[in-house]
Amino acid sequence: MTYIHLAYGDLVLPALLVVMDGALSLALRLKLEKQLAIATVRMVLQLVLIGYVLTFLFAAVSPLWTALTAVTMVLFASREIVARQKRRLSGIWSYGLGAGCMLLAAGTVTMFALLTELRPDPWYHPRYALPLLGMILGNTMTGISLGLDVLTNSLVRERAAVEACLALGGTRYQALLPVLRDAMRSGLMPTINAMAAIGLVSLPGMMTGQILAGVEPIDAVKYQLLIMFLIAGGTGLGTLAAVMGGARLLTDHRHRLRIDRISTAE
Amino acid sequence: MLTVRALKRLHISVSFDLQDGECVALQGPSGVGKTQLLRSIADLDPNEGMVKLDGTLREAMPAPAWRKRVTYLAAEPGWWSDIVQDHFGGWDDALPLVKRLGLPCSCGPWPVQRLSTGERQRLGLVRALMLRSQVLLLDEPTSALDSASTAAVESLIAERISNGTSVVWSTHDNAQARRVGSRVLVMNADGGIEENRP
Numbered sequence: 001m002t003y004i005h006l007a008y009g010d011l012v013l014p015a016l017l018v019v020m021d022g023a024l025s026l027a028l029r030l031k032l033e034k035q036l037a038i039a040t041v042r043m044v045l046q047l048v049l050i051g052y053v054l055t056f057l058f059a060a061v062s063p064l065w066t067a068l069t070a071v072t073m074v075l076f077a078s079r080e081i082v083a084r085q086k087r088r089l090s091g092i093w094s095y096g097l098g099a100g101c102m103l104l105a106a107g108t109v110t111m112f113a114l115l116t117e118l119r120p121d122p123w124y125h126p127r128y129a130l131p132l133l134g135m136i137l138g139n140t141m142t143g144i145s146l147g148l149d150v151l152t153n154s155l156v157r158e159r160a161a162v163e164a165c166l167a168l169g170g171t172r173y174q175a176l177l178p179v180l181r182d183a184m185r186s187g188l189m190p191t192i193n194a195m196a197a198i199g200l201v202s203l204p205g206m207m208t209g210q211i212l213a214g215v216e217p218i219d220a221v222k223y224q225l226l227i228m229f230l231i232a233g234g235t236g237l238g239t240l241a242a243v244m245g246g247a248r249l250l251t252d253h254r255h256r257l258r259i260d261r262i263s264t265a266e
Numbered sequence: 267m268l269t270v271r272a273l274k275r276l277h278i279s280v281s282f283d284l285q286d287g288e289c290v291a292l293q294g295p296s297g298v299g300k301t302q303l304l305r306s307i308a309d310l311d312p313n314e315g316m317v318k319l320d321g322t323l324r325e326a327m328p329a330p331a332w333r334k335r336v337t338y339l340a341a342e343p344g345w346w347s348d349i350v351q352d353h354f355g356g357w358d359d360a361l362p363l364v365k366r367l368g369l370p371c372s373c374g375p376w377p378v379q380r381l382s383t384g385e386r387q388r389l390g391l392v393r394a395l396m397l398r399s400q401v402l403l404l405d406e407p408t409s410a411l412d413s414a415s416t417a418a419v420e421s422l423i424a425e426r427i428s429n430g431t432s433v434v435w436s437t438h439d440n441a442q443a444r445r446v447g448s449r450v451l452v453m454n455a456d457g458g459i460e461e462n463r464p
Contacts, residue, residue, distance in 0.1 A: 160344030164390070167308060168397060169334035178346050254309055255329040 057126040081145040087152040105238030136234040143235035144242040147187030154179040172251040187239030273315035275306040277457035289433040291447030304403040308338035337399035341406040343390025363392040383410040
């Protein structure tokens, strides 16, 4: 397996493309240059840092360090879920629901892949566990955040319809069913679109990375297929858990709609 | 009989009884809490106090079962599906009431968007009446209706009352309050109620 080695200096020229975006923003008065600069600096620092962290973790192969890294990833992802929502659950549940569902979905699916298909030695080997978890987490995060966003927005907008059903003796799940379906669809749609377009419209980053690193394309494809199946499972499981959990938190034991448990982001 | 004792929700604190086959009119200025009171009796909002139906505490039965017996109808009923007849357990069973309230029988497959505000209000009433609840909590049920439709609604509800249904009827129309209610409960700004006999 051979690949063309890159030095940090080799990245200077491609980085000029981001400078070009900044120049465009200035010329067209898009006012994006500050955001672009911050995002670029964050990306470089975060990636270099994770590079060193992974090097350390791969050398250590410690279950404790691997678990700590996984939990940290889940916490950052749950923060991202909250940041993406206009309307949020009040209190600890704004973070707790997203974090819990991601841990459940991404954790279950990653363990499934590690224990059944990949079977590295040891099973928690960070070279396999962390990149898998990262990719599943990223997509599950999108599904959960879209699902919760549609759930909270729809409940506020469709309050009269939901309460009409409740007033006529419907249970909370009967009353929320149309909204739950919309939220589930929204959460799953990006994954379904990605699966439909993959290979024709887009070559996924992981597969491209493997090919550039010298892996045979057909082997890279097999890994990509595995990842896509895991992403589909993780997103479905995570979105379902988040939407159902959100529905439970936004109603109470007397089958009342509790819009008062939603706060609006400033 | 519906018994309401020390029912508290926000600034509201109310007690009253409603006999079987009785209709009380509920009046008071806008924003005084009439809707909040009706919603609280139906247990649609968190509230405190004791509410009983024929001696059975509200909390002794599941909330959906309570609301099938004590049914709240909003002034602007909500619609959870695009098609009118999807909101009815059996559209054919609803047709006699639909006709009675002067609505076209062909409106079942219509999109809800096609309905006028008055048609929605009457269909909302049909939907609630089909439950044959013991108590109806009507929140300005004729606010969007012309005089002929209002008379049709009043006559239909009067029939139900004579068959034993109890009704709390919120209205801003003093003449209607006197027509439909054997008593008039007037809510004041402090959240209490006073009783007037028409």
